[in-house]
Amino acid sequence: MGGTQTPGARDYHLLAIETSCDETSAAVVRNGREVLANLVSSQIDTHRQFGGVVPEIASRKHVESITVILEEALRKSGIGLADVDAVAVTQGPGLVGALLVGVVAAKSLAMALDVPLIGTHHIAGHIYANRLVGEIHYPALALVVSGGHTELVLLESEGRFRIIGRTRDDAVGEAYDKVARALHFPYPGGPHVDRLAAEAEGEIELPRAWLEPESYDFSFSGLKSAVLAEINRSRMKGETVNFASLARGFQESVIDVVTGKAMRAAAEFGVRQVLLCGGVAANRGLRERLSRLCGEAGVPLLVPPLSLCTDNAAMIAAAADLKWRRGEFSPLDLKADPQMPLEAWSVASE
Amino acid sequence: MSDTYAPPASATVLAIETSTASLAAAVVRDGETLGSVQSFAERNHSVLIVPEIQALLKECGVSPDSLGAIAVGQGPGSYTGVRIAVSVGKTLAWAWGKTLLGVSSLEALALGAWRTYKENAGGSIAGPVWLVPVMDARRGQVYTARFLADASGRWERLDADGIRLAAEWAEQLRTEAAAGMGPAPAILAAGEIGPQLEAAFGAGNETGPAIRLVPHAMEAVSVAELAAERLRRGERDEIHAFVPNYTQLAEAEAKLLAARARGD
Ligand SMILES: [Zn+2]
Numbered sequence: 001m002g003g004t005q006t007p008g009a010r011d012y013h014l015l016a017i018e019t020s021c022d023e024t025s026a027a028v029v030r031n032g033r034e035v036l037a038n039l040v041s042s043q044i045d046t047h048r049q050f051g052g053v054v055p056e057i058a059s060r061k062h063v064e065s066i067t068v069i070l071e072e073a074l075r076k077s078g079i080g081l082a083d084v085d086a087v088a089v090t091q092g093p094g095l096v097g098a099l100l101v102g103v104v105a106a107k108s109l110a111m112a113l114d115v116p117l118i119g120t121h122h123i124a125g126h127i128y129a130n131r132l133v134g135e136i137h138y139p140a141l142a143l144v145v146s147g148g149h150t151e152l153v154l155l156e157s158e159g160r161f162r163i164i165g166r167t168r169d170d171a172v173g174e175a176y177d178k179v180a181r182a183l184h185f186p187y188p189g190g191p192h193v194d195r196l197a198a199e200a201e202g203e204i205e206l207p208r209a210w211l212e213p214e215s216y217d218f219s220f221s222g223l224k225s226a227v228l229a230e231i232n233r234s235r236m237k238g239e240t241v242n243f244a245s246l247a248r249g250f251q252e253s254v255i256d257v258v259t260g261k262a263m264r265a266a267a268e269f270g271v272r273q274v275l276l277c278g279g280v281a282a283n284r285g286l287r288e289r290l291s292r293l294c295g296e297a298g299v300p301l302l303v304p305p306l307s308l309c310t311d312n313a314a315m316i317a318a319a320a321d322l323k324w325r326r327g328e329f330s331p332l333d334l335k336a337d338p339q340m341p342l343e344a345w346s347v348a349s350e
Numbered sequence: 351m352s353d354t355y356a357p358p359a360s361a362t363v364l365a366i367e368t369s370t371a372s373l374a375a376a377v378v379r380d381g382e383t384l385g386s387v388q389s390f391a392e393r394n395h396s397v398l399i400v401p402e403i404q405a406l407l408k409e410c411g412v413s414p415d416s417l418g419a420i421a422v423g424q425g426p427g428s429y430t431g432v433r434i435a436v437s438v439g440k441t442l443a444w445a446w447g448k449t450l451l452g453v454s455s456l457e458a459l460a461l462g463a464w465r466t467y468k469e470n471a472g473g474s475i476a477g478p479v480w481l482v483p484v485m486d487a488r489r490g491q492v493y494t495a496r497f498l499a500d501a502s503g504r505w506e507r508l509d510a511d512g513i514r515l516a517a518e519w520a521e522q523l524r525t526e527a528a529a530g531m532g533p534a535p536a537i538l539a540a541g542e543i544g545p546q547l548e549a550a551f552g553a554g555n556e557t558g559p560a561i562r563l564v565p566h567a568m569e570a571v572s573v574a575e576l577a578a579e580r581l582r583r584g585e586r587d588e589i590h591a592f593v594p595n596y597t598q599l600a601e602a603e604a605k606l607l608a609a610r611a612r613g614d
Binding site for chain 2 (some may be wrong): 049050054056057059060063064066067068071079081097100103105106107108111112113121331332333334335336342
């Protein structure tokens with residue numbers, strides 16, 4: 001079975017780098033499962049003053065942090081550079097200038113150490129973060145929700161990705177941040193909306209974008225507009241807007257649609273497990289609902305701890321392990337790919 | 351940030367430069383070029399840089415163990431470009447435990463142009479020469495500096511690396527050359543000269559001292575040469591703190607500071 005060490009087999013260590021957005025991260029993972037170090041240098045305080053991630057500044061920060069974070073990860077892992085068996089790096093998707101720093105550093109390191117390079121898909125990383133906390137049983141359904149992504153991914157077997165639904169406009173996390181801004185929360189405001197919704201006593205009912213009956217796709221821009229329209233309507237009438245009820249209405253709409261589609265897909269494809277992945281997996285409302293629905297349907301739900309849900313390099317190592325075990329490596333002329341497709345990154349062999 | 355230490359008697363330097371359209375790398379030992387590469391695959395520096403270095407080291411028969419230092423063109427230049435060489439340089443220096451040395455990309459450009467100019471001029475360089483490296487920084491601006499050189503081997507920096515309006519800079523150079531005491535220096539503007547720079551530096555040549563445009567592509571041997579000089583002085587850069595010299599804030603930062611200054 002994949003990943004299980006045969007007795008007496010040598011330990012192996014993947015060193016992974018992730019710089020796709022605003023976190024500079026390096027990790028060392030032993031035998032594909034055991035996180036020895038997972039260092040994340042967040043730039044959030046820098047970007048907060050701009051109200052969002054500024055790509056040029058993100059790239060500059062990655063250059064400042066890259067070797068510091070590599071050294072710290074290595075020191076914490078307790079292994080030496082000579083013990084690194086392969087270097088994994090996020091190849092895409094992400095901000096091109098941010099990806100470039102990690103990719104160039106990873107290629108340099110792979111050359112310097114004379115070990116294989118493994119270009120890795122960021123979303124595969126989010127999904128396989130689950131393998132750092134549990135065993136994945138196939139077929140599995142991954143619900144990926146983050147600031148940049150909202151996808152339903154079917155895993156028929158290990159390392160084979162099939163996107164069955166995706167957002168047609170904003171990502172969930174993006175919609176949360178935009179609504180948070182309308183409710184006067186500072187960037188990033190998603191967690192504030194989640195908290196406010198939980199505290200709300202009432203709910204302002206908002207529409208649900210189910211799209212075509214068969215579709216597993218998502219759309220959140222209409223919902224975001226509905227929130228803004230509701231704020232305007234109240235203002236015109238001179239009423240104070242009940243932000244809490246509005247946050248609840250928004251959150252309920254998102255959760256109904258996201259979990260509704262996930263459960264319908266889980267049933268249609270007869271999956272043995274549902275995986276919740278990405279930074280928005282921290283959303284309490286979403287976790288609770290999905291957990292209840294999975295319980296009712298008798299399908300186990302796997303959710304990584306928060307530190308493995310937000311962008312981090314250990315998840316990149318976990319995904320790269322799929323390719324390491326199959327000997328599928330990348331050349332040193334690997335190119336960062338801001339639009340990298342997930343399905344094409346599937347493993348070549350079973 | 352740099353510190354000093356006892357300089358090595360001899361060193362093999364790997365130099366890398368990606369701040370312009372040219373991807374350049376060289377291996378230089380005590381002034382002798384063991385090998386160099388220069389390609390013009392713009393926007394592909396990040397793709398080619400590592401395989402190029404790998405091939406270069408192999409071709410020169412230089413193992414990582416025998417490398418003494420890694421030299422990097424630190425900018426200014428293309429933001430993405432300088433990040434590539436700096437990231438590669440930092441990572442290699444860290445992984446191999448080598449001395450890291452940053453040099454000004456503009457100084458390397460000027461030095462390379464000067465070397466070529468001297469070779470072409472034979473022994474006929476009379477007075478002082480101002481070497482003015484120029485890189486297009488868009489919107490009528492250039493990354494530039496000024497160096498003073500002469501036939502006796504003098505090499506002196508007159509202006510810091512910075513970003514300037516090309517037309518104003520050309521005008522300033524002419525005015526200062528005309529107003530100086532002693533013989534007016536010859537002015538050589540060197541770099542990848544496009545039509546816009548040609549217009550900015552050519553206009554006014556009829557009235558004041560002429561600025562000669564010297565098309566010159568970045569060469570890594572100049573980076574190695576400048577780094578070797580630093581090495582002789584016992585200098586090196588701190589790997590973790592090593593960052594590009596962008597010469598200006600990111601646009602968003604500049605706007606934010608301006609807004610704060612206005613009290614917004
Ligand atoms: Zn992510």
